[in-house]
Amino acid sequence: MKLRSVVLLAAMLMAGSTGFTQTTIIEDFKPSPFNQPFQAYPQVNSQGYARFRIYAPNADSVRVSLGLGGQGGTKLLKADSGYFIGTTAGPMDEGFHYYRVNVDGATFNDPGTGFFYGSQRWESGIEIPSKDQDMYALKDVPHGNMQHIIFPSKSTNTQRAAIVYTPPGYEKGNTKYPVLYLQHGWGENETSWAVQGKTNLIMDNMIASGRIKPFIVVMTYGMTNTGAPIGRRPAPPPPAAGTSATPPPAPPAGGGMGAPGVVATGITAGEITGVGAFQTVLLDELIPYIDAHFRTKADRDNRAMAGLSMGGFETHTITLAKPEVFGYWGLLSGGNYTPAQLEGKMKPKFIFISYGSKETRGAEGLPKVEADLKAAGYKVATYVSPGTAHEFQSWRRSLYEMAPSLFK
């Protein structure tokens, strides 16, 4: 065999390409923790493989959108029982993943899982085991409450939704608490940090262990659902004869779908909302409502803002436009601050910036970002989540890493 062929073959063997080498899949599959009651599938194993089983007795093809990148997800194979079954070709990253199911060209959710708002729709979701899942485990410790509130917004002429985490013990006495305003990403809503992010469980556990002193977390809808249709959905056809030509409805400001209380928003599909519109809601309407209805320390030193992805972009824009509002700023897979951007502005008490390790450009640039900010006199901490990408495990860990530095 020519040397080139030997080298190529060796490389393929080492890369584990299908057909040459295969990791042995450990058959310790268990139902994903985010399944619906009574649903055995999908399942996950200790290595991070995901296995799907969907009943579609007369379908020709069923494919789930999870699987190795660039391979179009995982094609399931039909068994005689009418179930389509398949396992991802490789392990998934730790933590939470959105997905959907394609059945002969139609998009549906997997009846086995719960619903998770992302990509402008309620998606299916799966939870891959993680070495650090103890961080967000449901434990027998004192629990905070997740308060679903409705606040009025003159600027959008609507009643809007937010979820407010009040820490355990909040109901006792007259203590006032600092507040973290925590924003979701594009196509998500106020439930995304709460459910996918497991914010309350991470907070409960950090408080119980003494890692942090208690504070309030406010999660609202950041108006990051633009009207633009997402890639995979077909464009709606012109209304057929006999159907009404009503435009698509305004997306609610969150809530309603398995969360109590449908609230309306002034955002209509097709309207691209700028960060400015959200800035007005946050600064002029939500913060005053929170300060009036919760026992908050209502000053800059006790107010933080952080966000993931587009929520980080919003944080970046709003903190630089109004640096006097928040004392602590966090960007989670959501860009960087530079000394040039900060020059001449009221100085933040602390900056936190993080990425998943697989977000290579952000992660590899982070040491320089940190060094530059420190050299310019800013207090900053950065964090790279090992083995994760632009996904929720990076952000759960980032919340865990960032929280102890807030309000100090």
Place this chain on the structure above:
Amino acid sequence: MKLRSVVLLAAMLMAGSTGFTQTTIIEDFKPSPFNQPFQAYPQVNSQGYARFRIYAPNADSVRVSLGLGGQGGTKLLKADSGYFIGTTAGPMDEGFHYYRVNVDGATFNDPGTGFFYGSQRWESGIEIPSKDQDMYALKDVPHGNMQHIIFPSKSTNTQRAAIVYTPPGYEKGNTKYPVLYLQHGWGENETSWAVQGKTNLIMDNMIASGRIKPFIVVMTYGMTNTGAPIGRRPAPPPPAAGTSATPPPAPPAGGGMGAPGVVATGITAGEITGVGAFQTVLLDELIPYIDAHFRTKADRDNRAMAGLSMGGFETHTITLAKPEVFGYWGLLSGGNYTPAQLEGKMKPKFIFISYGSKETRGAEGLPKVEADLKAAGYKVATYVSPGTAHEFQSWRRSLYEMAPSLFK
């Protein structure tokens, strides 16, 4: 024509049977308020017709489970665009309805709607306009908070979920409030009264109008998901070779699916839970937790229990077993009390019993039930919801009718 034929024809014409007479469908369809953001379908019109549109370009048949009773739902017809479209053959009852979609024999949810827990799964749902929908409209009035709590349960060895409505103004001062414990029906969970029932919006509006004085509402998971599979789901096949034989997972005690925080329960599929198990959770674990963590008037005169359907059955059983715990008892499409059942027991301050008018046996029997109880010296109110059946509009209205008589 013979007289008999003339009479028959006239009867058919008057009955409006298809083919002879047809109500003119008013083309004022609008997206259902319970749709997902950006989803124009399903739609509802002012008469209560529902219209569905589902994209399934390669399917042969798509049917939704809503439609005239006994007709197997509504079969949708395929258009060239790949969308299946159809309208119910007649109007639906006012208010909320669960449904699901059958695509060539497979069960999925309608991608157009949110998710609503009932029949032991997260279902699709649609909201039909109602003449009295102002009762639960989202208005610019002070809003209470829906607090998602987690409380420990020794008896089930789990952390359990409940949703606590605290009225507007709760955060101010040291006022203590009465508490209504409000239970859902079979196959539902703690989100069902919250979302389908619109409890917070009905409470907000009753308080704003002065119809009631504020009180707290506690909605927990009543352990009414038995392990028995429901009729329409196929029995799971034996595990195929290469898949694990893990039993179905324990249904969570609610939450997790679009509601913050997945909590576990000790209930495993297949285990039939008796009301006794729930009675222990409610009386020994939830009530003490609520009294310890919320400013409640913790005595019988300020504690009510009510439930819909199986939640009414639970209320009936628990109030008769422990009449000293609750002073106010409500059965909503959930059976009756009789003087014989109440004899010798601590007397309730007030009994409320209701049915939908289409629950003919319950509704028609109600005057006698009321008369018997009054004759035996009990304070009782009954209510029949006009034009509705065993469904949520009956129960929203019943909450509205019952509430002003509580804690008086």
